[in-house]
């Protein structure tokens with residue numbers, strides 16, 4: 001039994017709150033026609049006209065039907081849903097900052113540029129890299145910059161025939177997708193029985209066509225790739241570059257650095273490891289750091305410093321160009337800067353230690369539950385996250401990882417990432433972070449235990465969950481089929497006609 | 498502040514249950530040679546110290562109030578109503594992740610669905626995704642879409658476009674190995690159709706990209722011809738917009754646009770030195786285009802019991818399922834800025850939006866009249882909305898004019914390609930314009 005009930009407002013669409021008159025106000029159109037020939041003026045616009053209280057009530061009601069990390073544990077594996085310090089939000093909403101136009105001359109923005117420059121310095125320190133760009137707007141955007149740097153590097157060295165990027169089968173989907181967007185072929189490297197990069201398969205895949213390898217460490221199973229130095233050496237020997245997907249940095253910040261492991265390029269997810277709020281899917285920020293020999297390939301402009309002045313340096317010899325209209329997601333970068341200073345070097349290390357302790361404790365609490373198995377490297381401590389399989393539970397009861405995830409919602413607990421990494425069947429990928437306590441973890445483990453028991457005694461209740469959320473189980477396929485889909489309100493209206 | 502809830506006792510208890518004596522044991526699989534043995538040399542500040550420290554740094558910036566800023570070119574100063582800021586501070590939106598668990602994330606998904614639906618009306622497109630990183634990357638991805646959807650081998654992009662946005666297009670096209678050609682404007686400032694007609698008939702044109710209004714602020718009179726041209730060559734017509742022009746301007750569909758991209762920032766999002774922004778991406782109703790769209794799309798669906806529900810739809814396009822065969826690598830996007838825009842549009846409503854864009858239209862014309870009487874000239878005689886351009890160095894050298902104006906506290910536009918472009922925003926009152934003109938008078942003497 002659970003006491004949690006999510007708010008359930010019967011809130012219509014904003015379009016359904018009032019009758020819509022699509023005609024344009026005549027007096028205004030008349031005024032516009034003094035400046036614009038009639039043929040350029042639009043005739044109708046179907047947007048509702050509501051009062052302020054109606055709009056506020058509408059969106060506040062919607063907000064009440066949404067779970068967030070300030071409401072409770074949100075252990076999405078690979079997403080690092082840690083607490084977001086509130087002062088960072090306040091400091092990053094300074095009106096003087098909000099109004100800075102990106103074309104404002106840099107001489108007049110010395111303070112802001114200094115902060116961004118310092119942030120790059122801290123990120124370099126934490127990752128063991130030499131130079132950073134802040135331009136990428138998310139992790140995948142950072143990956144894209146990274147693989148473009150690899151591409152350009154080989155181009156400049158007359159080795160454009162290197163068109164293969166090696167990626168483990170446990171990698172996040174953005175890795176192969178980014179490599180492909182940069183024109184590379186993706187060579188998938190299988191995991192060995194320990195869940196690590198298979199060294200023989202790696203050896204076999206390396207060739208003079210290898211452009212580089214993308215790797216996250218610890219990997220998506222939460223296991224540290226202990227052969228990392230050897231892997232980097234092998235890839236370098238054939239002329240490839242090593243790319244570090246920093247989504248999992250929260251495991252090792254202050255304890256080990258990708259730059260010391262042999263990585264040449266690193267992206268970070270500031271909206272994960274550096275405590276900036278995720279905003280329901282973004283904005284994030286995915287800065288990219290490189291070793292000094294790759295500086296000339298970074299996107300332009302590069303935030304630079306010379307003779308006591310901070311400036312935008314557009315003059316990098318072999319820059320890949322630009323991936324964002326301006327310089328990156330500045331308000332997210334500012335929050336991360338604040339986060340770093342609120343924690344300090346020691347706090348950053350401590351956060352990783354506690355994240356890893358929490359993760360191993362929760363694993364210890366649930367790994368021996370009936371229906372649960374722990375794939376790969378059994379006696380080895382996980383890092384900030386771990387992956388269990390609910391395959392035995394499914395075989396015993398027919399209850400799937402998805403069913404268990406939905407039932408967790410009934411407890412007011414957010415489920416972990418499910419069905420990822422793809423190499424684990426009925427995967428449950430749990431990342432508690434340092435922001436929860438032992439009692440939170442115990443509650444989570446107790447809920448999971450209760451649900452699993454329920455799966456054996458009363459599987460239908462689990463399979464038909466959730467019961468306490470705004471709505472019951474969603475039929476996602478219905479919304480995706482061309483005959484039944486309605487991706488916008490206007491489509492819905494046509495469908496209903 | 499302490500961000501870590503575990504007490505010392507709890508830590509000890511967990512360690513003893515795990516059978517370890519020290520935290521280091523959790524990391525013993527990390528090879529010694531890569532362990533970081535130093536301490537990170539980063540100071541720790543408390544909230545009060547941080548506020549002061551940041552304040553000191555920021556005081557080195559020179560602040561230009563938005564009524565003295567005449568910059569645009571893709572992002573514009575905007576007044577953000579309190580309601581928008583207030584809703585965005587709702588932690589339920591601010592601190593949630595991508596809505597992977599639909600049942601407990603209906604609120605955010607409904608808000609994003611409303612964003613998509615409101616934008617669909619503004620753009621007159623049938624499907625709008627829930628955001629791209631910014632206008633530039635949205636335009637780049639639209640070009641890549643055109644190549645996938647048409648199997649074409651070259652795309653056409655304007656020679657005259659803001660240098661920063663053009664650089665993004667070039668980077669993405671280089672990455673994907675797609676060839677491009679830059680088309681010029683003709684003498685009137687319209688798309689040079691005779692140039693297009695000379696493009697080798699053997700080339701398969703995937704897409705043609707144009708901006709509306711264009712870089713110099715103008716509404717080109719032959720957008721429909723450009724659309725017809727690219728359709729005749731079996732390519733797609735991609736149009737980039739300032740969405741705040743569309744409450745009063747005809748939507749790009751009127752000229753045959755297949756894909757509309759643009760910058761959602763002016764719909765209620767702050768400038769923040771250029772980010773976060775809101776990449777708009779919409780397509781017309783054509784399953785082939787829809788299936789090739791990048792990014793997340795929220796759709797209306799139902800629960801297994803038939804109740805109305807929202808969910809992320811058409812996910813088989815995306816990287817977490819399709820991996821290297823995905824339509825894009827985008828994962829996290831700019832969801833919260835899309836929510837802000839949904840709130841902003843809802844708050845202003847149709848009437849508020851139409852009034853606002855008409856105000857911008859009117860004030861840009863007022864300003865040009867004032868400038869014309871001081872000897873400034875426009876390069877083209879075309880309709881314009883909130884931006885227009887001035888020929889360089891008339892009546893005074895542009896660079897030196899801009900420098901002098903900064904000293905007088907004004908950011909009087911910028912040169913983004915061949916002309917000096919001046920942008921209006923809603924903070925500009927008659928008085929603000931008069932203030933600008935009197936400073937200009939002082940400069941030109």
Ligand SMILES: Cc1ncc(COP(=O)(O)O)c(C=O)c1O
Nearest residue numbers: 078138139140172174247828829
């Ligand atoms: C391992 C890994 N890599 C990359 C990404 C992509 O990051 P973003 O969503 O910021 O683009 C993620 C995000 O989920 C991830 O978990």
